[in-house]
Amino acid sequence: MSFPASGERFRARYRITGSEAEARRKAEDICLEQTVELPLALVPEGPIREHVIGRIEALTPIGHELYEAEISFAIETAGGELPQLLNVLFGNISIKPGIRLEQLELSATLLQRFRGPRFGQSGLRGLLGVYDRPLLMTALKPMGSSPEQLAELAYRCARSGVDIVKDDHGLANQPFATFAARVARCAEAVAKANAETGAKSFYAPSITAPATEVFQRAYLAKEAGAGGLLVCPALIGFDTMRALAEDDTLALPIISHPSFTGAFVTSPTNGISHYVLYGQLQRLAGADASIYPNVGGRFGFSVEECRSIVAGCVELLGSLAPAFPTPGGGMRMHNLAQMWELYGDAVIYLIGGGLREGGTLEEGVAEVRRQFATMVSHNAAV
Amino acid sequence: MSFPASGERFRARYRITGSEAEARRKAEDICLEQTVELPLALVPEGPIREHVIGRIEALTPIGHELYEAEISFAIETAGGELPQLLNVLFGNISIKPGIRLEQLELSATLLQRFRGPRFGQSGLRGLLGVYDRPLLMTALKPMGSSPEQLAELAYRCARSGVDIVKDDHGLANQPFATFAARVARCAEAVAKANAETGAKSFYAPSITAPATEVFQRAYLAKEAGAGGLLVCPALIGFDTMRALAEDDTLALPIISHPSFTGAFVTSPTNGISHYVLYGQLQRLAGADASIYPNVGGRFGFSVEECRSIVAGCVELLGSLAPAFPTPGGGMRMHNLAQMWELYGDAVIYLIGGGLREGGTLEEGVAEVRRQFATMVSHNAAV
Numbered sequence: 065m066s067f068p069a070s071g072e073r074f075r076a077r078y079r080i081t082g083s084e085a086e087a088r089r090k091a092e093d094i095c096l097e098q099t100v101e102l103p104l105a106l107v108p109e110g111p112i113r114e115h116v117i118g119r120i121e122a123l124t125p126i127g128h129e130l131y132e133a134e135i136s137f138a139i140e141t142a143g144g145e146l147p148q149l150l151n152v153l154f155g156n157i158s159i160k161p162g163i164r165l166e167q168l169e170l171s172a173t174l175l176q177r178f179r180g181p182r183f184g185q186s187g188l189r190g191l192l193g194v195y196d197r198p199l200l201m202t203a204l205k206p207m208g209s210s211p212e213q214l215a216e217l218a219y220r221c222a223r224s225g226v227d228i229v230k231d232d233h234g235l236a237n238q239p240f241a242t243f244a245a246r247v248a249r250c251a252e253a254v255a256k257a258n259a260e261t262g263a264k265s266f267y268a269p270s271i272t273a274p275a276t277e278v279f280q281r282a283y284l285a286k287e288a289g290a291g292g293l294l295v296c297p298a299l300i301g302f303d304t305m306r307a308l309a310e311d312d313t314l315a316l317p318i319i320s321h322p323s324f325t326g327a328f329v330t331s332p333t334n335g336i337s338h339y340v341l342y343g344q345l346q347r348l349a350g351a352d353a354s355i356y357p358n359v360g361g362r363f364g365f366s367v368e369e370c371r372s373i374v375a376g377c378v379e380l381l382g383s384l385a386p387a388f389p390t391p392g393g394g395m396r397m398h399n400l401a402q403m404w405e406l407y408g409d410a411v412i413y414l415i416g417g418g419l420r421e422g423g424t425l426e427e428g429v430a431e432v433r434r435q436f437a438t439m440v441s442h443n444a445a446v
Numbered sequence: 447m448s449f450p451a452s453g454e455r456f457r458a459r460y461r462i463t464g465s466e467a468e469a470r471r472k473a474e475d476i477c478l479e480q481t482v483e484l485p486l487a488l489v490p491e492g493p494i495r496e497h498v499i500g501r502i503e504a505l506t507p508i509g510h511e512l513y514e515a516e517i518s519f520a521i522e523t524a525g526g527e528l529p530q531l532l533n534v535l536f537g538n539i540s541i542k543p544g545i546r547l548e549q550l551e552l553s554a555t556l557l558q559r560f561r562g563p564r565f566g567q568s569g570l571r572g573l574l575g576v577y578d579r580p581l582l583m584t585a586l587k588p589m590g591s592s593p594e595q596l597a598e599l600a601y602r603c604a605r606s607g608v609d610i611v612k613d614d615h616g617l618a619n620q621p622f623a624t625f626a627a628r629v630a631r632c633a634e635a636v637a638k639a640n641a642e643t644g645a646k647s648f649y650a651p652s653i654t655a656p657a658t659e660v661f662q663r664a665y666l667a668k669e670a671g672a673g674g675l676l677v678c679p680a681l682i683g684f685d686t687m688r689a690l691a692e693d694d695t696l697a698l699p700i701i702s703h704p705s706f707t708g709a710f711v712t713s714p715t716n717g718i719s720h721y722v723l724y725g726q727l728q729r730l731a732g733a734d735a736s737i738y739p740n741v742g743g744r745f746g747f748s749v750e751e752c753r754s755i756v757a758g759c760v761e762l763l764g765s766l767a768p769a770f771p772t773p774g775g776g777m778r779m780h781n782l783a784q785m786w787e788l789y790g791d792a793v794i795y796l797i798g799g800g801l802r803e804g805g806t807l808e809e810g811v812a813e814v815r816r817q818f819a820t821m822v823s824h825n826a827a828v
Contacts, residue, residue, distance in 0.1 A: 099589055099616065100588035101585075101587055101589070101615075102588050112589075143620040148618035148619070151705055151706065155706050158705070205483055234481065234537070240449075272527075300529055303657045327540055330716040334712040
């Protein structure tokens, strides 16, 4: 058999700290560490050296003691599988200081292995039947509430005009409100509200679950009438999210939550960029909406970081659909206009406590919907 | 139904940066963010406030602008499931700067939900029939080799006295050596070596795989005669590793690999401590051996950090068996005595390139085994 290498390569950009010599050393190290995991001298001459080892395509200074390395890998190294793709992109080198994964440029053949978001932005709008205003999402909480309490809240949210009513990501299968009991009641409550309003709001339960029960819960949710799934990929696995998204029996939109991802983005010199982590990777793993901590909220992301997430969710990535960026945290009545200036119609507005600021939940939702209408008509006028 | 709260709580220690007032604010924030995810004012009076919200048990200065907070949570918040336990311990607050998860103190009832390492240190020794010297592990590489080449290497390793022959963690299901072809040949090769030597060395293939194929590959490995499984929990999910470990049909030792974990430990003020990440968490997730980047190797862990990993692998954690700390990287002939001083008999020595330093693989393994014998007899004499 001839050596199985197509010659096709995918690329990743890394931000590397150090002098030019150090940056080059680190880039060369990425090429070896992420593939053959041997010093070059121990790599046999021939096709492995020629094809398998990563290749530095460019090394560019981008700041003081800061370089960007573009490195290409043979598509065969990833074997067409997401966990192994992540392994090649950022497996062992995640442990080495001063290397940050900035951007992916995957090749056509590799991208074809991924279905991406089943619905994406336009598909989600289609499911909800809302085309002319921003989408509104909120969360059922607090943990400790009974299924009846959560269902009552779900009803009120959907009844008053929230498009997507999701579980708080901390709701799993606790004795306060077991998954089965909660999902049945909340889905029923949202259906009741829809019947009254004529809207197509949906409920997305959280399926943080043991590995052997994730699909079971997802099917249970589907049967109970849930219209989407809330998934924490860092807790149950990015590839588990992908498998849920690609499951044709489920065929439910996937809303991704950033729980447990923070360590990847807390350092500017290590980890993974916001663009990749909350954007590109989410789409590869099938998320239709990617929740992320909003600027001005309690998590400290900058405007620039939030912009890069939006870009990662929507910029060209083969034929993969754009995901809906979904900023949450820090969304308040008084800054909604400001958020609109930043995001416009391009995101789902995830508003929690903000809905309760000025009075009842119903008043809050009405006020947000009124502001949305004003913004949209103002835009139309301009 | 009365409110389902047993009163039993588990604890976690967090390292928090800031002034005392800031540290207290952050600690209070952990209590809310990780449970009800609401400002205190919005949490209803009654059992949720009383039981569900985290509780600051202690806040202690441990350095300049550095505090340790001990926070307790009702065991019900975790619902007896590992993904949700991680969610409570470090879900959203992973995204907030200046908070690091340092140590877990799980309660009896919660710990009973976890089987932990099936074999642990003594079980692994039992499987290998080696009680009187340190264990030796090595990896099959490089990626790009054919199944025949890898099997030949596996044979030579086992034949010359390596106890555990594992796949390089970068071997998945690539066209160079598909999983099925590689595993069959390598398992056979190690069996052949065992038949000749009378030893009980085993082969542990890497099962980095899509979510829906992980168990399939694990069963295939078992049928082919593999003696263990190499798992990257950060790539396929910590709870997937736990499920593999607890599967009674498989009943194979689990060797955990740190690929993709680096972002958690690159900052002293964020992420998760080495003690938890490569120690306690590995045992909760069923790892019998926990591979980590060794001091002096190419990853830059300190002696102190390596010591803390060993402690996390072996210190009391309910009735969970100790896992075998398995330092890899930077293990060389010339520093083996130094490694012995640091680790003694308490770890598995994972040696890759070091085995080739002075000549053939066979000579390298013989030299390591000779050094082990000297160290052990020296110890016995002292």
